[in-house]
Amino acid sequence: MNHHRRLQLTKDGRLRHFIAIEGLPRAILMSILDTAEGFTSVANQSVKKVPLLRGKTIVNLFFESSTRTRTTFEVAAKRLSADVINFNISTSSASKGESLLDTLRNLEAMQTDMFVVRHDASGAAHFIAQQVAPHVSVINAGDGCHAHPTQAMLDMFTIRRHFGEFAPLNVAIVGDLLHSRVARSQIHALTTLQVNEVRVIGPKTLIPKGIDQMGVHVYHDMRAGLRDVDVVIMLRLQRERMHGAFIPSEHEYFQSYGLTPERLAYAKPHAIVMHPGPINRGVEIDSAVADGAQSVILEQVTNGIAVRMAVMALTMGSYAAQGEA
Amino acid sequence: MRIRIHGGRLIDPAHQVDTTTDIYIADGHVVALGHAPSGFHTDQEIDATGRIVCPGLIDMHARLREPGAEHKGTILSETRAAAAAGVTTLCCPPDTQPIIDTPAVAELIRERAAVAGYVKVLTLGALSKGLEGVQISEMKALRDAGCVGVSNAWRPIANTLVMRRAMEYAATFDLPIFLHAEDPYLYAEGCAHEGAISTRLGLVGIPEIAETIAVARDLALVQETGARAHFCQLSTARGMELVLAAQAQGLPVTADVSAHQLHLTEMDIGDYNSLCHVRPPLRTQRDRDALRRSLTRGVAICSAHQPHEPDAKAGPYAETEPGIAGLESLLPLTLRLVDEGVLSLRDAIASLTAHPARILGITGGTLAVGTAADICVFDPKREWRLADHMLSQGRNTPFLHWDMHGKVTHTLLQGRVVYRES
Numbered sequence: 232m233n234h235h236r237r238l239q240l241t242k243d244g245r246l247r248h249f250i251a252i253e254g255l256p257r258a259i260l261m262s263i264l265d266t267a268e269g270f271t272s273v274a275n276q277s278v279k280k281v282p283l284l285r286g287k288t289i290v291n292l293f294f295e296s297s298t299r300t301r302t303t304f305e306v307a308a309k310r311l312s313a314d315v316i317n318f319n320i321s322t323s324s325a326s327k328g329e330s331l332l333d334t335l336r337n338l339e340a341m342q343t344d345m346f347v348v349r350h351d352a353s354g355a356a357h358f359i360a361q362q363v364a365p366h367v368s369v370i371n372a373g374d375g376c377h378a379h380p381t382q383a384m385l386d387m388f389t390i391r392r393h394f395g396e397f398a399p400l401n402v403a404i405v406g407d408l409l410h411s412r413v414a415r416s417q418i419h420a421l422t423t424l425q426v427n428e429v430r431v432i433g434p435k436t437l438i439p440k441g442i443d444q445m446g447v448h449v450y451h452d453m454r455a456g457l458r459d460v461d462v463v464i465m466l467r468l469q470r471e472r473m474h475g476a477f478i479p480s481e482h483e484y485f486q487s488y489g490l491t492p493e494r495l496a497y498a499k500p501h502a503i504v505m506h507p508g509p510i511n512r513g514v515e516i517d518s519a520v521a522d523g524a525q526s527v528i529l530e531q532v533t534n535g536i537a538v539r540m541a542v543m544a545l546t547m548g549s550y551a552a553q554g555e556a
Numbered sequence: 557m558r559i560r561i562h563g564g565r566l567i568d569p570a571h572q573v574d575t576t577t578d579i580y581i582a583d584g585h586v587v588a589l590g591h592a593p594s595g596f597h598t599d600q601e602i603d604a605t606g607r608i609v610c611p612g613l614i615d616m617h618a619r620l621r622e623p624g625a626e627h628k629g630t631i632l633s634e635t636r637a638a639a640a641a642g643v644t645t646l647c648c649p650p651d652t653q654p655i656i657d658t659p660a661v662a663e664l665i666r667e668r669a670a671v672a673g674y675v676k677v678l679t680l681g682a683l684s685k686g687l688e689g690v691q692i693s694e695m696k697a698l699r700d701a702g703c704v705g706v707s708n709a710w711r712p713i714a715n716t717l718v719m720r721r722a723m724e725y726a727a728t729f730d731l732p733i734f735l736h737a738e739d740p741y742l743y744a745e746g747c748a749h750e751g752a753i754s755t756r757l758g759l760v761g762i763p764e765i766a767e768t769i770a771v772a773r774d775l776a777l778v779q780e781t782g783a784r785a786h787f788c789q790l791s792t793a794r795g796m797e798l799v800l801a802a803q804a805q806g807l808p809v810t811a812d813v814s815a816h817q818l819h820l821t822e823m824d825i826g827d828y829n830s831l832c833h834v835r836p837p838l839r840t841q842r843d844r845d846a847l848r849r850s851l852t853r854g855v856a857i858c859s860a861h862q863p864h865e866p867d868a869k870a871g872p873y874a875e876t877e878p879g880i881a882g883l884e885s886l887l888p889l890t891l892r893l894v895d896e897g898v899l900s901l902r903d904a905i906a907s908l909t910a911h912p913a914r915i916l917g918i919t920g921g922t923l924a925v926g927t928a929a930d931i932c933v934f935d936p937k938r939e940w941r942l943a944d945h946m947l948s949q950g951r952n953t954p955f956l957h958w959d960m961h962g963k964v965t966h967t968l969l970q971g972r973v974v975y976r977e978s
Contacts, residue, residue, distance in 0.1 A: 238827065253756070332870055352872035353758035354828035375874070377758030412758055440761065441752025 238360055246545045248360045248369045251378040252419035260423055264388050266541035267534070273310055274536065283544050284313035287344040292334075292359075293372070294320045294350040299508060300372050300382075303532070304347045307539035313345075331355070335362055343367060345547060353377035353412075368546040370539075376410050382507050383416035385538040387424060389531050390462055393503050397424040403456050403498075404447075405432045405488060406466035406515050409439045409477070413507045414466055422446040432456035433488060436477040453488060457497035465490050465506045465516050481514045491517045495525065503527045557599050557971060558582045560592070564604025564933060568611060569906035570913075570922035579609060581929040584971035588925060600973070602966055604933050610905045611923050612644025612930035612967065614912035616812050617788055618861035618883055620677070621949075623664065624653025629863035629949040631665065634883065635674035637948035639975040641859075641884045642932035642964040644675050645920055649734070650682040651709035657682035657693045659701030666702060674974050676930070678916065680734055683708040683722050689715060692722045696729050704916050705786065707734035710835060712770060714740045719774070723783035732784040732917070735774055737795060738836065742766035747874045749822045749837045757828065759874060762837050767795040775802045775809065784808040786915055789860050791817055791836035793846030800853055810915045813847045814860035815889040816880050816954075818898075820844075824954065830869045830876035831954040834860070848898045856911040859886040863950020881950035885942060887934065888960035895961060901936075929971035938963035 239255060241247045246259055273281055289308045291301050301317065308315045320334060331350075338346070345368045348356045353375030360369040373379040387397075394400060402421055408414050408431050421429045422445070429447045431438060443449055450456030457463060468484065478484045495504065504516075504526045512518045521528060559581040566589070567574050580588040580596055587593055618638065621629035638646055648665065650656035656665070662679045669677035681698030683706040685691045695706055706726055712735075713719045726733050743766045748754040750761025771787060775798060778785045790796045790811050799811045816834065821841050824832045832838055851857070862879025869876050890908055893899045899907070913921025920930055940963050943956045967975035 330867065330871070331875075332867075350872065352875050354874070355872040357828050358872050374872070375758050376760075415756070415758060439755040440750050440763075441755045444752040445756065 238357065245548070246542075249380055249542050249546055250356045250360055250369065250371045252380045252383055252416045252423065253378070255423065257423050257425070260384070260387065260420060263384050263538065263541050263545060264391055266545060267388050267537040270537040270540040273540070280310055280312050282312045284308070284311040284547055287313045287547060288342060289313045289315050289345045289347060289543070290338055290343045291315065291317045292320065292338065292346050292348045293318065294355070295373070296321055297349055297372070299532070300349065303535045304372060304539055307536050307543060310536070311540055311543055313543070331358070332362065335359060339364060339367065345370065345543065347372050349373045351375055370542060370546065373412055376412050376415070378416045379412040380416045381535070381539050381542055382413050383420040384542065385531055385535040386417055386464065386505055386507070387420050388534045388538050389505065389527055390503070392534070393527065394461065397421070397426045400426045400461045401428045401430070401459055402426055402462040402464065403430040403432055403460045404464045404466065405453070405456070405490065407437045407468050407477070408433055408442060408466065409437045410469045411466050415445075417464060418445050418447055430456050430460070434478065453494050454497050457494060460498040461502050463490065463495065463498055463502055463504045465504065467507065467509065468511055468514050485514055489513070489515055489517060490520050492519050492523070495520055505531060508532065558597060559600045559602060559929075559968070559971065560598045561602040561604050561609055561931070561933065564607045564609035566609045566923065567902060567905050568923045569902050570611070570910040571924055574902060579923065579931070581968070581971045584929055586923055586925050586927055586929050602933065606937070607933050607935050607965060609923075609931060609933050611909040611921050612932050612969065613642045613887060613908045614916065614921050615643045615646040615861070615883065615886060616856050616858040616912045616915065617814070618646040618648055618859050619863070620648050620665070621863060622652070622668065623661070627865050628868070631668045631677070632672045633947070633949040634861070634863060635669055635672045635677065637883050637946070639674040639967045639969070640945070640947050640964060642887050642934060642967050643883065644930035644932070644967065644969050645678065645918070646675055647678040647680060647704060647916060649707055649709045650680050651687060651711070655682050655687055656680065656698070656703070657685050657687070659697050662698065662701045662703050673969070675969060678702075678704045678918070680705050680707040682706065683733060684713065684718065687711040689713040689718055692718070692725050695726055695731055699729055699731050704918065705732040705734045707788070708736070710736055710738075712736055712738045712740050716773065716777070720777055720781060723777050723781040723785070727781050727783040730784070732786055734786045734788050736788050737767050737770035737774060737790065739766045739770045742769065747833060747837065747878070748825060749839045751822065751840065753822045753825060757825065757873070764792050764794060764839070767792045767836060768798065771795045771798045775799070775807065778802070778807055778809055782808070787811040789814045789817070789836060789858065790847065791839050791843060793843045796847060796850045796855075800850060810854070810856075811850070812856040812858045812912070812915070813850070815857050815882060815886050816860070818844065818848055818857070818893060819889055820954065825873070828873040829954065830871070830873050831880070831952055833869075833873055833876050833878045834880055835878040848893065851893070851899055851907055852903055854911055855907065856915055857886070857890050857907040858912070859883045861948070863948050864952045866951070869952050879952065880954065881948045881952050883948055884946055885953060885955045885960070887932075887964060888962050889955070891936065891962040929968055931966070931968040932964060933966040934962050934964045936962045
């Protein structure tokens with residue numbers, strides 16, 4: 232969408248904010264992957280730091296509780312030598328009735344250079360990016376059911392490491408598509424990177440209306456949906472987002488859509504299994520698969536740091552480059 | 557005060573009048589058209605050359621925010637904006653604070669409106685006590701206090717038995733029921749039309765069937781109870797089809813559409829533009845086109861005016877409050893339909909005058925000799941922008957920078973000039 236593009240890119244086409252995959256050109260996604268590739272070696276150095284963002288202040292602004300995502304952002308920022316401040320708003324201002332805008336203004340007044348934002352409302356990161364001063368970058372760490380672009384990029388990074396290219400791949404995303412911001416970002420990333428086919432699999436209650444217009448094929452049956460697939464992405468059943476009954480029980484869900492070794496056998500023999508975590512063993516994925524040879528779930532976590540370093544470096548770099556111009 | 561409005565093109569759809577003529581006003585009434593009555597001495601001349609003179613607009617649905625939400629608008633601020641928009645009568649729903657479920661609140665609103673003196677304000681009484689959807693309100697008392705109908709506003713009644721009894725009771729006193737057709741379970745706190753766009757944006761969708769199922773249920777109840785029902789701000793093609801089909805079969809049902817639904821679609825949400833967060837949600841282009849076509853069949857256009865303070869719209873989309881400050885775009889958005897070839901000028905004016913008057917069961921909406929001189933004079937060619945003229949306390953409108961055609965120059969309420977363009 233053009234709107235997203237306008238907000239996220241500078242006039243000369245560099246990354247300014249990272250709000251959503253939608254609207255970003257393929258070249259930007261590739262440059263994130265390439266930059267991340269360069270950062271993977273930092274973790275193997277004896278001093279796990281590069282001085283790219285020294286003196287910069289990054290605020291992790293989390294309105295929704297998260298340990299894993301926040302931690303990887305924090306590690307990524309520290310490896311770039313930035314100063315990191317964590318704000319967990321669900322336990323602070325919001326409960327005192329302070330508006331999002333007031334919270335933002337207060338933190339901005341502390342000379343913040345970047346906000347990493349997670350919020351339970353779709354469009355929150357977008358809203359914040361519209362409000363911040365010109366030198367401040369915003370990275371979306373998950374907004375409602377809309378987008379989680381760094382997660383999608385670390386998934387793309389993991390896929391590229393395994394297959395080397397995107398064009399021949401068939402990818403299936405399985406489970407609660409309705410509530411999944413990860414899935415939406417993955418779909419945009421996969422279609423932008425021009426994989427052969429993207430499929431979504433789930434019961435009709437968890438497949439949102441009109442998702443086919445995002446360029447995916449919809450399946451309700453695992454056997455048909457997983458046939459000839461190279462990448463199986465399992466989504467977490469987001470129990471906390473279930474307004475009402477979308478499935479009769481976790482047991483029945485697992486009976487139809489749980490990824491067992493038998494079902495994984497429908498996919499190609501070399502297929503990899505991914506999951507954005509945290510996993511619900513026995514609900515969407517069998518332990519034998521989660522811990523099995525085809526699982527790359529822990530690699531995803533490792534890759535998350537390099538990819539988030541890349542996104543931070545690129546968005547901050549865009550301002551520096553513009554300032555010099 | 558005796559006024560002559562001369563040289564204007566008088567369009568009075570109720571009487572199929574479309575002619576250039578002079579209008580003579582005395583003691584708050586139209587006393588003659590064309591030639592001055594004998595002995596008429598003019599105190600004030602209004603030159604309407606090149607302008608259109610029509611009955612004052614009747615807005616079926618405008619929230620004034622008083623009592624209870626004066627930080628969004630007051631009776632004074634919003635009725636003043638209404639006068640500038642050519643509106644001479646408006647009808648406000650019962651969801652004020654306190655709620656209009658007693659005669660006292662209805663009287664308070666009308667008295668304050670009378671003191672302000674800009675427009676005639678009608679009220680709808682609450683259909684259920686406290687709008688809670690449990691116990692029916694004292695409808696007869698509300699009717700006797702001047703309420704022109706009863707409504708549960710945006711608190712649709714989920715319990716069909718309560719709805720049936722409310723309709724039966726309202727029908728006993730021939731009081732029309734104003735319905736916001738929305739199944740509360742399917743609405744599910746959604747904020748955008750359910751479809752590819754809500755899916756892409758990750759917003760909770762409000763499906764089309766939230767409206768059509770509610771319309772279908774209420775039409776069945778109308779058939780059963782004989783109540784008169786008016787469907788407010790229909791948003792879907794199918795919902796409108798159901799109502800018009802029932803009307804064609806002789807059921808006592810009517811409908812209106814908000815002006816913004818005739819121009820905007822779900823596409824306009826764009827990148828979470830909270831100014832396009834409305835209830836019912838903006839629907840598809842197919843819906844918009846069907847709503848446009850319904851306008852030749854007696855459907856009224858309302859402003860669905862909902863002024864807000866800026867904070868109400870400053871936040872992530874779903875967390876913002878729905879509604880558009882629509883009074884001052886009501887006429888230009890309706891005239892835009894004429895420019896776009898959707899409606900004749902006469903039908904456009906009828907949808908803002910004769911149709912709402914008939915639906916509300918009030919005199920007015922016409923300019924025949926002997927009627928109250930509630931008059932709107934506008935320059936159909938004038939181009940202007942809302943941003944430069946807005947009087948409503950609420951600036952929450954996605955039309956702020958649109959180029960509008962047609963600007964009100966004078967508004968008369970019972971023969972008194974209540975707005976004159978400066």
